[in-house]
Amino acid sequence: MKNFRQIFKEAENTITGIAAAPGIVIAKVYLFTKEKLEINDGDITNIEEAKSNLTEALAKSKKELNKVFAIAKEKMEGKRAAIFEAQMMILDDPILLENINSRIEKEKKQPEYIVNDEISKYQSLMAHAHETYMNDRANDIEDIKNRIIRNLQKKRWVSKIKNDMIVVSDSLTPADTILLSRCNVKGFVTDHGGLTSHAAIISRSLDIPAVVGTHNATKHIQDGDIVIIDGFHGYVLVNPNEEQIDFFNAKIEKLIGLQKSLEELKDQPAKTIDGKEIQLMANVDVTGEIDLVVTNDAKGIGLYRTEQIIEELGEIPSEDEQVKIYSNLSTRIYPKPLVIRAFDIGGDKFKFLDFTEPNPFLGLRGIRLLLENQKMFRNQIRAVLKASINRNIQFMLPMISTVWEIKHSITLINECKNELKHEKTNFDKDIKIGIMIEVPSAALLTFELASLVDFISIGTNDLIQYLMAVDRGNDLVSDLYQEFHPAVVRTISHIVKEAKKAKKPVSLCGEMAADTLAIPLLVGLGLSNLSISPTTIPYAKRIIRSISYEKAKALSEDCYASATVGEVTEKLEKFFKDNSITRTRNII
């Protein structure tokens, strides 16, 4: 039988991208695009009919938006997004509707022409504004305009797609990804985005194969095409021939076999052959993932990204809403630990402010934003404390770079504790407080910072980005986002040593540990607690169970002394070969 290399060498129907979520799948394509509406500006004779068509279209649009809410609420257990509410209100806007109706009467033109013209006036008013956030708002208005016009044209609304399709799209928002995953989507292919884009992270957490950053998939793939996604290597084959289909069907069968053998590992500890046990915890983005956490036998939730709640709701959840979500998670995972990270917003995470900072990644984000918005921060602290009665919750602060930020946060936490005491509300008085180390300056000061808290966690995504001075979302330089750069190895090594000196537990969370190639290195650097996507836990466990800690330590020292990313990668690959460990992507 041919191997991958031969298959791809001969193939003329390949699209390459970034392997964002593992798995192989063969299925039909749903091309997810926004179609451009054609506006009919013809004259009308029956005004009453036109007006009743408009009323009907508005009612239909309202019904659609209501359905969006229903889905959002079900997925997100909370209030509807302000943005949807504003869109709903536009459908009832007395001034707008009066203008549209009276123009239909006077001008005797198609309602879709009048609707388009009237709403576009507002959009052009916005286009003249200098405030950058008006762009987003103009997009919201564009959305509602298109919705009304589509309903006037009696065109179908694509709220649901056929089940079992592969979604191919220019790019996907987290909301798209979650909404579409309800239709049992088999895979995702996008033109844009990288390994750490939200679409990629969510695909991994929902266990859906994905290839992202293909640049031109939407140009080469048509709606209804059959494609093969190889989420291990980052390949997409368009309308495969019989040989390719047979080849990948055989791989899929092998994969099922591998998954079975991984399942058998479920009750086995993640222990190296010389007896060092590694705690494999799960990163959780959406509450729906908790089932995956349990089935994959995570030792707890090492990172719960609370900003995801804001993203789902479209607004900051209230204290009560947060208490509900955190308590629910804490109970489900009990007695295992749940590490709740305070809202890490700013940068690419969520546009909290309606204006754009010139340099958001170097701007008001993480703890800086929390300390600037104390009402929101206090609400979250109180919610976390109230939910902590099971005594398995830990609270973690993001983007720490100074001693002051820690001291200030702890003061706030203590104030909230006192409030709750006065209110006679129960909470875990010994709740553990930790910090993320993800800024180079904090890494250098690990000893001093760790001494002030109960635990630290290394956030590799941001740490690498700040260390390498590379915006991981910028296609022009994303090649320089090198997780195996010797500077990264040395920094992690420094953090682990300093944390141990301060006698504080240290863990690592971030997408770096999702790459099985990194596992021996991280174990060798002395990390014994890794938090990764729940679905990657069995793969990581398999690697850990086949390496020796002593050898991994020697490997990490070797990598530490390297000068280039090439040398480090070469050493890691050689380690796998020398110890006859096959990487998952090479087994299948």
Place this chain on the structure above:
Amino acid sequence: MIEQTVKIINKAGLHTRPAATIVKLAAKYKCDFYIAKDGLNINAKSIIGVMTLAAEMGSELILTFNGADEKEAAAEITDYFNRGFDEL
């Protein structure tokens, strides 16, 4: 007629959520209510109109109320602006 000048004092400015709240408050009253900024005079009972106002922190708006219950409307709505849309 009541005319009042208000200043946007919350960080995020007049974003979508306060815009929606202002329109909802305005709907409770019978009087006319307009918001003026940079030569633009917007009927504040219209959500799409209010959404076209770009008002960042520090910008000034002129509110005009005209009608039977203008006093009550002016009091409640001005107060909402002065509270920084409850986002301080």
